[in-house]
Amino acid sequence: MHNERRLLLERRLRRVVEERLSPAVYPARRPVTVGIWNAGRRTPSFGDASEAPYTTIQPGQAWGEPWATSWLRLTGTMPTEWAGRRVELLVDVGFSAGRVGFQAEGLAYSSTGRTIKGLNPTSRWIPVDSGDPGAEVTVFVEAAANPTVLPLNDGVRDFRPTPLGDPATLPSTPLYQLRECHLALFDATAWKLARDMEVLSQLMQELGAQSERHWRIVSALERALDALDPIDIAGTAQHARDELAPLLSSPAHASAHRLSVVGHAHIDSAWLWPTSETVRKVARTTANVLQLMDASPDLVYAMSQAQQFAWMKEHYPQLFERIRERVRQGRFVPVGGMWVESDTNMPSGESLVRQLVFGKRFFMEEFGLETEEVWLPDSFGYSAALPQLIALSGSRWMLTQKISWNHTNRFPHHTFYWEGIDGTRVLTHAPPADKYNAEVTAAELAHAASNFAEQGQIGGSMLLYGHGDGGGGPTREMLARIRRLRDLEGSPRVESETPRAFFERTEAANDAAPVWVGEMYLEAHRGTYTSQARTKQGNRRSERLLREAEMWATSAAVLRGVDYPYDELDDIWKQVLLLQFHDILPGSSIAWVHQEAETTYDELATRLEQIIESSLSALSEDSGPMVPVDAVPFPASGGSPDPMSAAPEVSASVDRDGTFRLDNGLVRLHIDGSGHITSIRDLVAGRELVPHGTKVNVLTQYRDTPAQYDAWDIDPTYRTVAEAIDDVTSIEHWKGEGVAAVRTERAFGSSTVVQTVQVNAGQRRIDIEADVDWHESGKLLRVSLPLEISADRFAAETQFGHVYRPTHTNTSWDAAKFEICAHRWVHVAEPDYGVAVINESTYGHDVRRPSPGRVRATHTVVGLSLLRAPRFPDPGADQERHILRYAVVPGASIADAVWHACTFAQTDRTSRGEAALAPLVRSKTSGVVVDTIKLADDRSGDVVVRVYEALGRRARSELEIACDVSRVWVTDVLERPVAAQVELANQRATVDLTPFEVRTLRMTPAVRKLPS
Template sequence: MHRNDHLALQRIDRLVRDRLPPALHRETAPVTIEAWEVPDEPVLFAEAIRQEYAPFAVGTEWGKPWGTVWFHVTGRVPDSWRDVPGTRPEIVVDLGFDGSGPGFQAEALVFRPDGSIVKAIEPRNTAVPVEGDEIDLWIEAAGNPSVAGTFTFAATPLGDKRTAGTEPVYRLRRLELGLLDETVWELQQDIWTLRGLVEQLDPDRTRHARVLAALGRAVDAVDPDDVAGTVAAGRAELRDALDAPASATSHQLTAVGHAHIDSAWLWPVRETVRKVARTFSNVLDLMRTEDDFVFAASSAQQYAWMKQHYPELFERMRRAVAEGRFAPVGGMWVESDTNMPGSEALARQFVEGKRFFLEEFGVEPLEVWLPDSFGYSAALPQIIAAAGSRWFLTQKISWNETNRMPHHTFLWEGIDGTRVFTHFPPVDTYNSDLSAAELARAERQFAEKAHATHSLVPFGWGDGGGGPTREMIAAARRTADLEGSPKVRLGSPAQFFADAEAEYAAPPVWSGELYLEYHRGTYSAQARTKRGNRESEHLLRAAELWATLDTVRTGATYPAERLRALWQTVLLHQFHDILPGTSIAWVHQEAEATYARVADELREIIDTALRSLVGEGERALAANAAPVALGGAPALGVGAAASAPAVLPESDGDGWRFRHPRFDWAIDARGLVVGAVDLATGRELIDPAHPGGALHLFRDTPRDWDAWNIDVEDGALGTVLEAADEITVDGAELVVRRRFGSSSAEQRYRVDPASGALEVALRLDWRERQKMLKIAFPLRVRAERAESEIQFGHVSRPVHMNTTWDAARFETVAHRWIRVAEGEYGVAIANDAMYGHDVQRAPGSDGGARTVARVTLVRAPLFPDPEADQGAHTFRLSVLPGATVAAAVAEGLRLNLPAVPLQGAREVDALLELDDPGVVVEAVKLADDGSGDVIVRLYEALGSTRTAHLVPGFRATGVVQTDLLERPIAATALRDAAGDAVRLDLSPFQLVTLRLAR
C-alpha cells in the first residue's frame, strides 16, 4: 500500500476511534441501581426478586469468581427524548469487560418484571432496548472469571470453584440510559465495511483508489464539532462506493447466524445453561427487526435445557422454528466427540437428538453440524445415513498442523462405502464477524472454485456464546452485492447445502477417517472421565438387554424413561470438551460424580431384571450381555458359571512362567514380559532385548493447548521404567510393584484360562506433572498396518511413515482393541478403558523388524485443569497372540462386558442367536414407540461380505429393517425370515437395525 494511502487511512481510523463513539449517543441519563449478591449457586428469577436489594453505584466492584449478582434497574426516559427523528433510547451496560471476546468473561441476562427475558448483555452486545417510557429491569450478572490470560497455558485456580477465591473480579463501569443516534451507528457500519475492503483490494486498481477517496470525503464531511448534524453528509459520500455491484463471477457466501456454545469447557455445565439462554435471547431480539436473518443452533440438549429452565424463552424459540428463522441443525444430542463414543452411543447421539427435534418442533435436521470436534470417525458417514441425514459440516480439519486437506466441498466415504456430501467452510472459522478479511479468505481458499461457486460462513460470537450482533447483520447487508467482495446472502444451512449439492454434481471423494493432525492428547487426558464413559456405555447395553429379556419372558415393565434419561446424561458427557478431557477441573469433578451415579442406577436396573429372570435359588450362574459366549454363559443369555482351572505362575529361577495349553508366557525378575510362545505354531513373539509390559514415561510439554496436544518431539524424550521394587505371587496373579518419580504402579499379570491371553491389571498412583505414561508391547511381528476398532467396525492405518500423512498419525484412537498382523498371523491388544495408541516399526536385536504397540494410560497437563489425572487409576489390558479380527473383537468384549456372576434357580436362554461370529449384536432394546417390538442393532465386523442367520429366542410375528430412529426403510440386508430364522446378507461393515414384532 502506498504511503499516501496509509496517511488517508490514519485519518479515517481517527474518525472511527475518536470522533464517532462519543457521538453514538446524543445524550445520556442516569438510572437507579440496586443489587443483591447470590450467596452461592444461581437462583431462579422468582427467588431473586424476593430478596432485599441495596443501592449500588457505577464504579463499584462486584462478582466473585463464578458468583452471581442481580441488579434491579429503574428509571424513566426523559420527556425531551420522545420522537426525536433518527434516534431511539436504550440501556447501555459495561459490566467491567476486559477487551477479550464474548463468552469468556462477565455476561448478563435481562428480565422484565414478569420474568420474561429481554436479551443478554455481552462484551460486544452491550445495549438493551427500552420498551416504553418507564424502565424496570432485572439483570442477572454472572461473574464468570475472565480467561483472557489463560491461553498462555499457565495453571490457574479459577477452573475449580473451591480454589477460585471470593474477592470481586469486576467493576461496573457503565449502566445508564443512552439516546442512540442511528445515523452515526449506520456510518460506523459503512466505514467498517469499506475500510476492511480497502485492505483486501489491490492498491494499484481503480476500485481501491475510489473506495479510499470516498472514505476520505466522508471524513471531510463529518464536522467534529457537529457530528450529529453532519453525519448524514458523511454517509452520502459513501453511497456510490457501497452501491457498486459485485462481479458476476464473485464467490457466493451463505451467511448463517450461529453461536457455537461449548456444553462445558472453561465453565461448568450449569453455566452453559445460562449461556444458551443469553445467546438465544440475543438471537430472538435480533429477529424482531431483521426479517431475513436465520440462526442455526445444534445440540438438542441445549434446547432441552431451555424447555426445562426457561419455558417462556423456549416457546418463543418454538415460534421462530415454525417460521423457519431459528434452524435446529446437527440432529445430535450434543456436538460430541466422534472418536471415542462407542458404536451405540454415537448412534444414540442421533436418535436422541433427532427425536427431540421431531417431537418438539416437527423438524428433522438433515445436516450434521460438528464445527469443532477433534477429528471424525470413518464410521460416521454410515451413521449419518442410517439416521436419515444427508450432509456434513465441519471446520476443524483446517487446524491440521502438517497437511492441508485438499477439498472444501466433497463426498466423504466411510468404512462401509457410504458417501455423504460434506463441506468445510473455507472461511476457516465458525465465529466469523463477516469482516472483509474473512470474506476474502473464504474466496481465496475455496479449493473447488474451478467447479463451484458457493461456500457457507457461520457468523456470530461462539465457543462461550454471544451469537450474532446487529453489526454483523449490517455487514452482511452491505456485502450482499459489493464490488471487490464476495456476495453474501443471509440464509439457512439447508438452503446452502441444497444449492451446493445441486451445483456440484460430481465432487471429489475422500475415503476414510478425517484425522485431525492436532489435539492428539484428547484420546488420553482425564483418564477417569474416559473410564466413566466406557463403563457407562457397557452398563447401558447390559441394562437394555436384560430389561428387554425380562419384559419378553416375564411381562415385567420396561424402564424406558429411566433408560432414556440415563442415555441422555451419558450423551451429554460425550461433548467434545468433556470426554476428550479438555475442560476445567470443575467439569471433570462433576463428570466423575455423575458417572458414579449413572453406574449405580444402571446396576440396580440390571440386578432387578436378572433376579426376575433367574428366580430365587443357589445355582452358580453367569449372565453374559456380550454377543459371544463368555464365562460359561451363552451369548446374550444366562448360563452355568464356568469353572476352568486357573493358570498359576511358576518360578523358574530367572523369573516366572504362565503355562497355558495354547501359550507359554515368561516374565523376568524385573517384572517384564520376555517370552510369549504360541504353542500351536512354535512362534516366539517377544525379543528378550525388548520386553513387553514395560511402562514408558515421556515428557509431555506441547507447544500449546496442553490437555489437547501431544507433540511428536516429546515422543523421543522417554524413559523405560524397568526396575521393580517388589514381585510377589497372589494366587493366580504375579504382582509387580514399581516406584518412579512421585508415583507408583502395581502391575498384576494373569492368564485368562479360556483364551490364554495375558492380562495386565494396572493400579496407578499418578503424581507427575507434564508427563505421559504408556505401556508398551514390542512384538516380533512385521506389520504393515495396525487395525483399530472404531464404531461398527475397524480401520487399518499404515505403521510406516512414508508420507507426511502417515507421519502425522503418530498417536491414534481405538476403542476396545488394536491388532497388528504379519500376513494372516495377528496379535490383539485389548483394553477396558483406554483410547490413545501408537504403533511403530522398529528394528529388532536380530536385525529383523518388529512392531511396537503402545497404549497411552495417563497424562498430566497443566491447562485447563492443573490437577488433571492426579491420583488413583485402574487399567486392564490383555495381549492375545494368534488373533484373527474376530478373536480381537471377542477379547475386547471379554474385557469390557465380562460375564456377571449371580445365584438363581434357573438358566435363561439367549434372547437371540447368530450363527456367524463376524456379525456383532450391538444393542437389544424395546422399541421407542412403546409397541413392545424388539429392536436389534448389529453390524458386520470383519470387513467382508457374509450371510448370517438370526434366530429370536421369542415368538416374532414379523421383522422389518429400519433406520436408527426405528422407521421402516427398504431392506438392504434383510432377505427373508424362513421358519424361525432371519437371513441377513451383509456387505462389509454394514450397520443394520431390525424391528422384530412380538
C-alpha cells in the same frame, strides 16, 4: 506518494471514528440508580430476584466472586425531551475488551420478567421504550461473574494453570468493577455512517493498492471525512453517508464467490464452565438472537444440540416459546440432529446412534421438523463409521470446521463426498473461512473466497458468523456489514440463507464434488485420547452397562411381562450423551466439569446395575444352582475360547536366577527380575512373540509439555525425553484356582505403580493390570508391547468395525498419525498369524515400526497411552489412583479380537437355574455382532436389534430368536421401516450384510407378555 496518501487517510479515519464518530452514536446520557443483590453461586429465578433486598452500588465498586451471580436493578426516569426518540440503556459490568463468552456476562429482564437480551463486551446495550416522557424505567440484569480463564486478546493463547476452574480452589475476592449504567440517546445516522466507513475501509485494505476500486474508495472516504464536521456529527453525518453511497451501491462482479451466511453461536455444552452455566449462556445468546430478529428480518440463525434446546424448554419456557415461533417461521433453524456436538472418536457405535436418535426425535417432537445435517464444527476428528450412521438416521449432509486445524497436512477439500468404512457417502462441507465464529469482515470474506478448494467446481461456500464457544452470537454490527456486503464490488456476494438451502443447491452440483475415503484424522489434539482417564473409564463403563441393561430388560419384558424401564433408560442415555460432548469426554474441560462427570458416572452405574439385577432376577428360575449368565450374543471364532478339550493346570514358578515363569499349557511367559516380560511363547502355534533383545510391558514416562494446548495436544517431539520405569520395590508370584500371576511394585517420581501379569486356565489371553497412584506434572505414561509380527499396517477398532492405519512414516500423512484413537482393540498380523491387544478403557495408541538403527525390522511395537498430567485447563488432572487393564491375545484373528474385547471387561454374573441365561437374540455367525437388543422407542412392545458385520467381508447370518415373532423387518436407526420383511423360519431370521454394514431389525413378538 500513493502509499503516503493512503496511510494519511487511515490515520485520519481511525482518529475521527474513535474520537468523534463513535462517541456521537450516543450524544446524550443520563445516569440511573443501580441496586445489587448478591445471590452467591445459586441461580435464583426472576421471581425471587425481583423480590430480593437490593443495596445501592456506584460505578467503580467491586462485585462478583468467581462463578457467583449478582442481580442488578436499574431504575431511571425517561427525560421529557427524549420522547419519541430511540433510547437505550448502556450497561458495563466490568467488561474487558476481547473474547465474548470468556468473562462476565448478563441477561436483561423487563420489570415483568420477560427476557430482553444478553449483555457482553460487544453488546452492552438494552432497548428501552421512550414513548412516555417522564416515565420510570426499570430493568433487571442477572450478572454472572464468570472468571476469565483465557487471555482476552487474539494473540498467542498463553494457557497457564489456574485455580478458577475448581470450586475447591476459588478465591473469594470480587473479580469485576461496575463501570457504567446510563440511559442514552441513540443516533442511528451516526451509527450507520460508522458501519459504512468500517466496511469500505476494510474492503480498501483487502483490495490493495494495485486495484482501481481501492483508490476510488480512498477518494470517497476522503470526501466523506471532509463532509463530516467533527463539531457537528449529528448535523453532517448524512452528508458523509451521501459521499459513500455510490461506492456502496456498486454491484459485485458476475463471477464473485457466493457466501451463504448463517448466524451461529457454537456454544460448548461445557468447557471452561460447568454445564449449569452453559444453560444460562444459551439463554443469553438466544435472547440476543430473538431481539435482533425483531429488527432484522433477514437474520437466519442456526442452533445445534438438542440438549441446549431442551435446557431452554426446562429452564426458560417463555424464551423457548419465542424460539418455537421463530422456528415455525424458518428463521431460527435447529441443525445438527445430535443430542450434543459429540466427540466422534471415542463414543461407541451405539452411542453415536443414540446421539442421532435422541437429537432428531427431539426436533421432530418439539418442532415438527426433521434435521438432515450433522453439525460438528469443533469436534476433534471424525470417525470413518460416521457416514453410514448419518445416512441410517435419515440425514444427508455434514458440516465440520475443525479439520482446518491440521498441523502437518492441509486437508484438500471444502465441499466433498465423505465415504465411510462401509462405502456410504455423505455430502460434507468445511467452510473455507476456517472459522465457525466469523464477524463478517472483508478479510474473512476474502480468505473464504481465495481459500476455497473447489473453485470452479462448486458454486459457493458457507460462512458461520457470530461470537461462539462461550456464546454471544451475531451482533447488529455484523448484520449491518452483511447488508452492505450483499452485492458489493470487490467482495464476494453475501446472502443470508438456511444451511438446508445451501446444501440442497450444492447437492444439485454433486457430480463435481471430490471424494474423501476413510476417517478424517485431525492432525492435532491427540492428547484428548488420554487426558482425564476417569472420565473415559466412566464413559466406557456406562456404554457397557447400558448395553447389558437394555438387553436383559428386554428379555424380562418379552419373556416375563416385566415393565420395561423406558423413562429411566432414556434419562440415563441423555446424561451419558451429554458427557460425550467434545470438551468433556476428551478431557479438555476445567476440573469442575470432570468432577461432576465422575460423580454422574458413578450414580448411573448404580442405577444400571439395579436394572440389570432386577431383570436377571425376573428371568431366573425359582430354584436350582447358580449358573453363569452368557451376555455375549455372538459366537466366538475358532480361536476364542481356545480349542482345548480340557484346560490344563496353570503354574507359576521362579528359577534360581530370578526369572519367573507362568504357564497354562497354551501360553508360557518368562518375566525377569525387573518385572518385564522377556518371552511369550504361543504353545499352540509354536511361536515366540517377544523380539530378540526387547521386553514387553515396559512402562515409560515421557516429558509431555505441548507447545500450546496442554490437555489437547501431544507434540511429536514427546519421545525425545523419556525414562523407562525399571526400579522394583518388590516382586512376587502367586497361583490361585485357574490363575497364575506375577505382581511387581515400582516407585517413580512422585508416583507408584503395581503391575500384575496374569494367565488364566483355558485362555491364550494374557491379562495385565496397572494400579497407578499418579502424581506427576507435564508427563505421559505409556506401556510398550513389542511383538514379533512384521506388519506395515494394523487394524484398530472403531465404531461398528475397524480401520487400518500405517505402522510406517513413509509420507507426511502417515507420520502425522503418531498417536491414534482405537476403541477396545488393535490387531497386528502377518498373513497367517496375528496378535490382538485388548484394553478396558484406553483410547490412545501408537503402533509403529521399530526405532531407527536396526539392520532388519521384523517386529511391530504396540504402545498404549495410559495417563497424562496436563496443567490446563485442570492443573490437577488425573492426580489420583487409577486402575488400568489391558491384555495380549496371541494367535488372534480380528474375530477373536472382537470377541475378547467384549468379554474382557464384562462383569461376571450368575442367575439361579438349570441353564445359563442367554440374550433374546443371538448371531450364529462369527464376525456378525448383535450389538444392541432393546424395546422399540414407540413403546409398542416390538423388539429392536442392531447387528453389524465386524470383519469387513460379506456375510450371511442366522439370528436365533428366543421367542416367537410374527415378523421381522429392516428399519433405520429411528426404527422407521426402510425395507421389506426379513426371511423368518423356525425362530431364525436370515440377514445378508455387506462389509461393515449396520442393520437395524424390528421384531414383533407373536405373543406379547403384559406387565403384571
